[in-house]
Amino acid sequence: MDDIKFREILKDCGLSANGISILNNLLLESHIELLNNIINFSRDDIDNLAKIKPCMENSANEISDAFYLRLAGIEGLRGKLNADTKLLEQLKLTNADYLKSLFELNYDENYYKNRIAVGLAHNIFGISPSIYIAIYSYYNNLVSSFILKCCQKNGLSLVDTLKTVNSIQKKLTIDTTFAIESYYKKSIDDFYKIEQASFSQLVTIAEYRDEDTGRHILRVSNFAKIIASELGMDKIYQEQLLHAAPMHDIGKVGIPDKILLKPGRFTKEEFEIMKSHCEIGHNILKNSESQTLKQGAIIALSHHENFNGTGYPKGLKGEEIPLEGRITKIADVFDALVNKRIYKPAFTIDETIKIIRDEMKPKEAFDPDCFNAFFKGLDEIIEVKKNIDGNGHPDA
Numbered sequence: 001m002d003d004i005k006f007r008e009i010l011k012d013c014g015l016s017a018n019g020i021s022i023l024n025n026l027l028l029e030s031h032i033e034l035l036n037n038i039i040n041f042s043r044d045d046i047d048n049l050a051k052i053k054p055c056m057e058n059s060a061n062e063i064s065d066a067f068y069l070r071l072a073g074i075e076g077l078r079g080k081l082n083a084d085t086k087l088l089e090q091l092k093l094t095n096a097d098y099l100k101s102l103f104e105l106n107y108d109e110n111y112y113k114n115r116i117a118v119g120l121a122h123n124i125f126g127i128s129p130s131i132y133i134a135i136y137s138y139y140n141n142l143v144s145s146f147i148l149k150c151c152q153k154n155g156l157s158l159v160d161t162l163k164t165v166n167s168i169q170k171k172l173t174i175d176t177t178f179a180i181e182s183y184y185k186k187s188i189d190d191f192y193k194i195e196q197a198s199f200s201q202l203v204t205i206a207e208y209r210d211e212d213t214g215r216h217i218l219r220v221s222n223f224a225k226i227i228a229s230e231l232g233m234d235k236i237y238q239e240q241l242l243h244a245a246p247m248h249d250i251g252k253v254g255i256p257d258k259i260l261l262k263p264g265r266f267t268k269e270e271f272e273i274m275k276s277h278c279e280i281g282h283n284i285l286k287n288s289e290s291q292t293l294k295q296g297a298i299i300a301l302s303h304h305e306n307f308n309g310t311g312y313p314k315g316l317k318g319e320e321i322p323l324e325g326r327i328t329k330i331a332d333v334f335d336a337l338v339n340k341r342i343y344k345p346a347f348t349i350d351e352t353i354k355i356i357r358d359e360m361k362p363k364e365a366f367d368p369d370c371f372n373a374f375f376k377g378l379d380e381i382i383e384v385k386k387n388i389d390g391n392g393h394p395d396a
Contacts, residue, residue, distance in 0.1 A: 006113045006116075006117070009117050009120065010023065010120075013120050013123075013124070013186060014193075015186065015189050016189055016192060016193050016196075016239060017235050017238070017239045018189065018192060018235070018236055018239040018240070019185065019186065019188075019189030019192065020235075021234070021235040021236050021239070022185050022188075022189070022236070023116055023182060023185055023186075026112065026116065026178070026181065026182065026185075027109050027112055027113065027116075029109075032107070032108065032109060032112060035107070035112075035174055035178070036107050038174060039107070039167075039170060039171055039174065041105070041167055044160070044163065045163060045164065045167045046105060048151075048156060048160050048163065048164045048167075049103055049105060049164060049167065049168075050103075050105075051154045051156065052103070052147065052150035052151055052153075052154055052156070052164065053103040053104075055149075055150035055153055055154065056099065056100075056102075056103050056146065056147065056150055057099075057100045057103065059099075059146045059149075059150070060096040060097075060099040060100050061092075061096045062146075063095075063096070063099055063142055063143060063146055064092045064093075064095040064096040064099065065092060066142055067095065067135075067138075067139055067142060068081070068088065068091060068092050068095070070135065070138055071127070071135060072088075074131065074135075077125070077127060077131070081125060084125075087121065087124070087125075090121075091118070091121050094114065094117060094118060094121070095118065097114065098114050098115070098118065098175075099143070101114065102168070102171065102172075102175075112178060115175050115178045115179045115182065116178070116179070116182040118179045119178070119179035119180060119181070119182030119183040119186070120182060120183070120186055122179070122183055123183045123186045123187060129180050129183055129184065132176075132179075132180060132183070133176075133180065136172075136176050139172070139176075140169055140172055140173075143168065143172060144165050144168070144169065147161075147164060147165050147168055148161060148165065151164055151165075195290065195292065196243045196292070199243055199246070199247070199292060199293070199296075200243070200246065202247075202250075203217050203246040203247050203250055215388055215389065216335055216339065217245075217246035217249075218246070218388050218394065219335045219339075219384070219385055219388050219389075220245055220246065220248065220328065220331045220332050220335050221241075221242050221243070221245040221246045221331075222242065222381075222384045222388070222394045223331035223334065223335065223374075223381050223384065223385075224241050224242070224245040224324075224327050224328050224331040225238045225239075225241055225242040225245075226377040226380050226381055226384065227327045227330065227331060227370060227373045227374050227377055228241050228327055228373075229377065230372075230373035230374075230376045230377045231327070231369060231370070231373045240291065240292055240295055241295070241324055241327065241328075243292050244292050244293075244295035244296040244298075244299055244324065245296075245299055245324070245327075245328045245331065246296075247281065247285060247293070247296030247297075247299060247300055248281070248296075248299045248300055248303045248328050248332060249277060249281065249300070250281040250284055250285065250296070250300055251276070251277035251278060251279065251280030251281025251282070251283075251284065251300055252277045252280075252281075253280070253284075254276070254277065254280040255273065255274060255276070255277050255280075256273070259273055259274055260274070261342060262342070262343070263342050263343055264343065265343070275304070275312050275313060276313075277300075278300060278301050278302075278303070278304055278312065278313045279301065279313055281296075281297070281300030281301070282297045282298075282300045282301035284297075284300075285297035285300060295324055298322045298324055298325060299322075299324050299325055299328050301313070301314070301325070302314075302316065302321050302322050302324075302325025302326075302329075303325050303328040303329050303332055304329070305321045305325060305326075305329070306364065306365045307321070307326070307362070307363055307364060307365060307366055307367050307368075308363060308364045308365075310364075311365075318367075321367070323367075326366070326367040326370045327370050327373075329365070329366065329367075329370070330356075330366050330367075330370050330371060330374045331374075333356065333360065333365070333366075334352060334356065334374070334381070335385075337351075337352040337355060337356070338352045338385070349382065353378075356371075
């Protein structure tokens with residue numbers, strides 16, 4: 001299975017960037033090496049498997065057809081499998097190809113991509129892992145019965161036959177586990193996307209008290225993701241930040257409208273109340289079991305801290321400020337400057353950049369690394385802003 005086809009499969013399954021990264025991690029060289037070391041075929045195993053290889057390759061389609069015929073006969077799966085005959089035929093072919101590759105003894109990245117594809121296909125059909133595990137015993141016996149026939153045809157001794165069957169059973173167990181793991185990762189990713197959608201609705205409700213469009217949260221989250229990318233953070237971190245950064249101002253739900261919506265400057269007392277939105281947001285989110293909400297709590301508390309220690313609410317300095325807070329800080333400031341607020345007009349891009357460079361500055365308001373990453377990604381940030389403002393979507 002080539003890389004382009006594999007990426008298409010992942011895309012067709014509707015996986016998030018987070019889910020794709022997790023599945024790709026299953027294909028790390030160190031992981032594949034570990035799986036192959038567990039198998040540890042002996043020289044005799046390899047020689048015996050080579051003898052029956054042509055016979056097993058000729059039997060691959062027959063084994064695959066028998067396996068899916070059995071699956072289609074299970075109550076609750078019959079309708080699902082027969083409803084999509086095209087996908088069912090593709091599954092049969094994929095499984096037949098897998099059986100052929102099983103005897104190539106070349107268990108590389110492409111080999112395991114095939115196993116991931118099977119796991120994802122079973123997820124699409126709604127074949128639960130419990131059923132898949134249960135049917136495994138049938139599949140194992142089915143393959144083993146054909147191995148016995150092929151061993152007999154090729155004159156292998158009883159001892160060598162038993163060793164060969166044992167070797168393949170060991171490999172089938174690992175492969176089935178691998179396919180189930182990819183199925184599980186896909187299921188987890190489905191819940192993850194539902195969770196992120198729920199978070200988006202939550203922060204949008206809060207933002208509507210302060211913004212006419214609610215697009216501020218969408219812009220800031222995408223700007224933060226770009227900055228994280230330019231910092232070299234991995235895809236999983238970027239994806240989580242994309243969904244956590246919108247919660248930076250969730251604490252504003254606790255600020256009275258007469259202050260939150262005030263068109264002029266705050267009094268000293270009003271500003272103190274306004275600043276409390278950081279701790280309010282942190283308290284709302286901090287006890288969640290969700291890693292995204294926990295990261296949102298950190299961002300809510302830290303995105304108004306200054307790198308030189310003059311920010312609020314804790315007066316943190318330098319790397320005492322969590323990285324996600326330092327990233328969201330510059331994303332939030334840029335968006336606040338280039339867009340109209342109830343208390344100020346919108347500045348142009350050039351005016352905003354001048355303020356960021358000359359008045360706020362790296363090492364003062366901003367982490368220098370985040371500052372540099374922001375400017376490296378500025379063209380992309382401006383393009384994303386145009387798309388969101390024009391169409392409400394970062395990729396429009």
